[in-house]
Amino acid sequence: MPEIRVGLIGFGTVGAGTVEALFKNRELIEDRVGAAIVLKKIADLDTETDRGIQVDSTLLTTDAMEIIDDPEIDVVLELMGGCDKAREFITMAMERGKHVVTANKALIAQHGKELFETAARCGVDIAFEASVGGGIPIIRAMREGLAANQIEAVLAILNGTSNYILTRMTQEGLSFDEALALARRLGYAEADATLDIDGSDAAHKLTIIVSLVFGHPCTYEDVYKEGIDNISPEDIRFAGEFGYCVKLLAIARQVDGQIEARLHPAFVPLDHILANVNEAYNAVYIEGDFVGPTLFYGLGAGRRPTGSAVVSDLMDIARNHIKGISRRVSPLSFARSPARELSLRPMDQVSTDYYFRFSAVDRPGVLSKISGVLGENNISIASVIQKKRGARGSVPVVMLTHEAKESDVRKSLKIIDQMDVVVEKTVLYRVERKTGI
């Protein structure tokens, strides 16, 4: 039986899950691939901590170069995370003719272009299924399964921690802080959950999705990003009254030859399949011009799901290796650069429906003043709820608008927030329209 030899850099959570899958399902993997996948070396600065998986101590090294410089190693798994060192190791590995599998979303989102060019120059594969959606084979779906389609829209829940927090806020009415504390206690959030909560993690993944959809590497900085730290249970309740829930949504959409790429909390209609994606689950909803609406759902993080994705990439490379080929599918699934350039639509040019919650003094004529400003800025109101007087003498006035332009919205709210009848900064959510799906 042919062999493919693997070196692993980074023996943390994902590394341990990967090794566990390779060991536990060794026979199945060999039956499927028709080759033995031999783990030859594991590099980590810490070779002492127990990862809950029995590994021959002779495999362990603290020196990643022992893997990168080993001429017998065919594939390097980069599972250490971080950018600078990982980028350096991956580049050196590719330059020595090794294929690379990585789970590093930040690295691909920030340095994908350069890494893909290096891979092309060196004639090796670089695979990154684990970087988006954990165990969900979403990269493969976009690169191969849906390859016949123009992708018209992607709506995705890409951060399990945020989704867990929003689920608790929605189902139990917890505050953001309470839900975050619970998520920490149950292991759904790290001690420092900043990258989950401020949207960075999901925005990295969205960057990769946009690149895959359009065949041009998209830059992380071009993606609009808002996190979930300002979401209040009050707005979640109002969302429910209007027939929506609140999700941290990654959106990529083709509009008039441009691409919207934005990550922010959004109202999702309760009858949309994404509204039923709860707890720490991830899901990617894709609309293609032929396939129509599709959804891919599963665990977006965790040792074993991520290990599943890493090993699937490894099996893919092994299947190529046996046939003596590489680069059967290029990283972004385009054998040649698409003629059409990637043109990202600036956020202030985006049009969508909106939800506003105004905190106004309880006085006649206030709604008329507010709606006057909106009307002057081409924003028309679809429905309004006005509640009883609040604790501080102000009343929440909440409304959904018809489609409006972000720049008009920003202009209006600037004016409205300076009115003397408005006592707090207006709260804004973008709304995904009811689609009937």
Added chain:
Amino acid sequence: MPEIRVGLIGFGTVGAGTVEALFKNRELIEDRVGAAIVLKKIADLDTETDRGIQVDSTLLTTDAMEIIDDPEIDVVLELMGGCDKAREFITMAMERGKHVVTANKALIAQHGKELFETAARCGVDIAFEASVGGGIPIIRAMREGLAANQIEAVLAILNGTSNYILTRMTQEGLSFDEALALARRLGYAEADATLDIDGSDAAHKLTIIVSLVFGHPCTYEDVYKEGIDNISPEDIRFAGEFGYCVKLLAIARQVDGQIEARLHPAFVPLDHILANVNEAYNAVYIEGDFVGPTLFYGLGAGRRPTGSAVVSDLMDIARNHIKGISRRVSPLSFARSPARELSLRPMDQVSTDYYFRFSAVDRPGVLSKISGVLGENNISIASVIQKKRGARGSVPVVMLTHEAKESDVRKSLKIIDQMDVVVEKTVLYRVERKTGI
């Protein structure tokens, strides 16, 4: 640019959708694959009917042999349906060194073993993504994306017509006949919807899924099958009272080294993601030992979704062709036959939870008699609803059981249905337990 030449046999709905995708997205497909996919010939007995797509009349022929015998054609698309002729054409095409793409679930379910052997002997690929789940890239997910996993369970909604009918019965309380008539009127059901309703269509797809999960061709006859024609709105209402909905579910599950393969209406917990798969959508829920629970959702039929799947297979073969390889992944994703044999569990050995609706005379002690028989046969009751007297002087007694064995259930119901206090045949549904997912 390299070329790959294609012949299409069967210019019906799926054929037209395939041609439409190849034409409309030609540039995208060429950019992705790096080769031109050239449609060289289309064979159909009917070359007159307008398929809503402009095709050069010189491409058309009534003689499939013109394609099969054309040495310039690399890939044959078999989209004619039916078994005998299709099997003959595919076999001849493979024997002439051509790869085959088919959407023919009945053919793969009934003759997969033989066709896969022929493909292996001839060194060609046979691809069938379109045969299960329409546009959903589920075969690819099982063969590649989740390849690192032992698949522990598959629960799937695989027939759009049935799901549409059940959705209308559930949401609007229609009878089966009313919902079927509506489905016909709106084009969700053919004039003869027998194969959809009696479960044959979904059972074919389940046969293919079981084969993929375990790497051995499963035989259609081995799959247990019940359709939806006996479902009553009354049971759907009771299901709702217990917190369930009714779906036509294809189930493949590993239990004690054996495999359950069954297709029947089942109670699905309302908080399960599958309970939210409505209208004509299909969905495949897969649990792997590493990936955990996943769901793949989309349109399981129709011209364009199925065309999307056929063209994705074609692009896959084209990507191999350019690299000068074939059979990179074998049809069932196993390079060598798994050591473990496929052992299907007979239906009467299956254990699951049950729902019963007894039609009993309204007399004291009836429930005690019924539950006595159940108890003697190792069936314990989880909850009971007893309603008021029905129209014919009988009362429905409905209950959910704890896990019980199918053979015990059949034995009990045989006894109960002969009791003089029981006036109609007892209705039985199998229940998927609440999973919290």
